[in-house]
Amino acid sequence: MHRVGLLAYDGMTLLDAAGPVEVLHEADAGRGRYAITVVGPERGWVRTSSGVRMAVDEAAAGQRFDTLLVPGADGPPLLDPALIATVARLGAAAGRTAAICTGSFLLAGAGLLDGRAATTHWRYAEVLRRRHPAVSVTPDALFVRAGTVFTSAGVSAGIDLALALVELDHGPHLARDVARTLVVFMQRPGGQSQFSTRLDVPPARAGTLRTVLDAVTRDPAGDHTLTSMARAAGVSPRHLTRLFRTELGMTATGFVELTRIEAAQRLLVDGASVTAAARASGFGSDETLRRAFFRRLGVPPTTYRKRFGTTGP
Structure with missing residues (x-):
C-alpha cells in the first residue's frame, strides 16, 4: 500500500x-x-x-x-x-x-x-x-x-x-x-x-528602448531588423543590444519574434489561415511561422488553431 x-x-x-x-x-x-x-x-x-x-x-x-x-x-x-x-x-x-x-x-x-x-x-x-x-x-x-x-x-x-x-x-x-x-x-x-497568451514586457527605463518596443508591438510585420531599429532609435546596434539585454533580458530579434508569434496567435484563433497569419504578423511564409511556433510553443500553427480557436459546440 x-x-x-x-x-x-x-x-x-x-x-x-x-x-x-x-x-x-x-x-x-x-x-x-x-x-x-x-x-x-x-x-x-x-x-x-x-x-x-x-x-x-x-x-x-x-x-x-x-x-x-x-x-x-x-x-x-x-x-x-x-x-x-x-x-x-x-x-x-x-x-x-x-x-x-x-x-x-x-x-x-x-x-x-x-x-x-x-x-x-x-x-x-x-x-x-x-x-x-x-x-x-x-x-x-x-x-x-x-x-x-x-x-x-x-x-x-x-x-x-x-x-x-x-x-x-x-x-x-x-x-x-x-x-x-x-x-x-x-x-x-x-x-x-502554447497556453500563454501575453508577452509581458516590464516598463523600459530608457525612453529610447520604449520607443522601439512601441514601434514593434504597433506593427509586428514592419521592418524590424537590429540595424533598422537602431537607426530609428538613433543609437548604434551595439548600444540597442545592450539595452535589450539589460532591461528585458533578451535580444532585440528575440523580442521581435515573440511579438510576431503573439500577433500570429491572435490571428489564428480569430480564424485567419496560416498563410494569412504568417504574412500579417511579419513572418512572411508558412514555413517560417511553423519553425517559430515549434521553437517557441512546441506545436505547429495548425495544431494551435485547432486547440484554441473554438470548443466546437
Missing part, C-alpha cells in the same frame, strides 16, 4: 487536488495500490478558492507519506508560517513530494526546491524565479522531476504529473488505462508555453 498525503489549506485550488486524486483513485481500482489521506496543519475544514469546503482527515504532526501532494492556489499562496512549517516537515519525511501549479511556491518557501529544477503555472514562472533565486525555473515544462521532488504547471497539469507517478510506480500499461478512462492524453503534446 502506497500512502499518499494530500495537503489541504484555505484558498487551495480544488482541481489541483481533485485531478491527481482522481488519477490515483482510478489507478487503485480497489486493489490497495494507493491510500489517500487529506492532511493539514490541524484537523477540521478548509475552504478552497472556489468556495467548496474539504475535510482534513489528519493533522500533520507525526505523519509520514510515500507521496506528498501539495496543491496550489489562485496565484502564489500566502506563505503562512504554520503552513510552510507543515510542508517542510511533511516534505522532509516523504518518500517523494509533488507540487501542482503554484504549490511550487510552498515547496520553495520550505526550502525543498533549493538547487533543484522546478516549474509552475506559466503566469507565475518569473515570479517564482525572482522570489526564489536558488530554484532553477523551467517555465515551459508541463512537469519537472528533480530527484524525489516533482513540480507541475498550471491546474490540469496535475493530472499529467499524477499519470507520470502512476507510470513510475506500476508501469505504462496501468497509466495508459487510467488516461483512457479519464479521456486525457497519456502525454500531452507540447509544453505550457
